[in-house]
Amino acid sequence: MGRAPCCDKANVKKGPWSPEEDSKLKSYIEQHGTGGNWIALPQKIGLKRCGKSCRLRWLNYLRPNLKHGGFSEEEDNIICSLYVTIGSRWSVIAAQLPGRTDNDIKNYWNTKLKKKLLGKHRTNKDHHQARSRKQAIANNNGGSGDYSSSSSSTTATHHQQQQPYYWSHMHMPVLPLPPPPPPLPPLPYAKENNQGPSFNDQDSLRKLLIKLGGKFSNNNNSSSDHDYQPPLEDGVIMNFDHQFPPYYEEEQIHHHHHHHHHIAGSSSSCMNNNSASNNSSSVAEQFSQNDNNNNNFNAAATRVGEMVSANNYPERLDGLEFFYGEEIMGVTTTDEKILETGATSNYPPLLDEDFSCHVQQ
DNA sequence: AAATCGAACAACCGCATGCGC
């Protein structure tokens, strides 16, 4: 019962787009729109490309009003705030940053922001990837695209301020954490040239998070097929006194019969409300209170650090694995810990592949 | 100058979900 391929792979070109392909696609969509059918689009234009590929190229590169590179401090803060709070819902985060794509933000986070926020840190995985990449290159001696759309030097005007190195890979905090910063007065995240919604103040962010808490969705509802559903009626335990999004009481919330709720993607985390901290506001809220002064990342690192250092139980924030030693992150130790303590009621089993929501029975 | 490393980012892949039939 294999899934039908979305296109005839044999007759479809892959790899970097040529300028000719770009202009074909761009001019067609500008004149006729997508026609609501990406699959049929490449045939109409005469492109030997998969519809998905066309869609991606349009959304991530050709679409008007896209910004590339040069993330501002303010954008950094928004990304960090939302990431820490909702995890890797890049489309949701992108919806708050006009002109940015989820792919862009994801890449930016993975390559720069993570390090900027947390301090440069090299994981075993990184190491492994670098090695395997090197191996791959050695094996096949690389390929050559006819054209690279990477417009090279993306004006990397980002000053990468190195942050204190609080956490080692194999151990929990190796340096004492600084005291938490005093709360800063709220400042608006007013955006210019908005295409989509933005959160202009703390209240907007709160609303966004409430939405996300009910069902992680793109709140730009015109473009998403994951339409928002009112979250707070049944089953959702929403508590802004905690730092993490709510979890669900499965029966009442979703209409699918999966045994555990998969919020988004195969490795997305669902963090329950058994918070590590008794701070009174979410990290996102605290970030949102910051202005764009230079304390933001120190504050961010500090706040995340607090969460981690207080985290003496097997919860984790998706994508922040490098905070934790492997003895904590590993399935084996986690399961052992649960077995030892019998503390299974509040913690979901931590599986690397399928980190699913804890369901309260 | 050549080799190697690593950052950056474009693109692909598989899965989940929405939607129409």
Add this chain to the structure above:
DNA sequence: GGCGCATGCGGTTGTTCGATT
């Protein structure tokens, strides 16, 4: 309600290029 297709999303891979050795 079930099925199949299209789309959206997030993780991952591949490629390029500048920096470093």
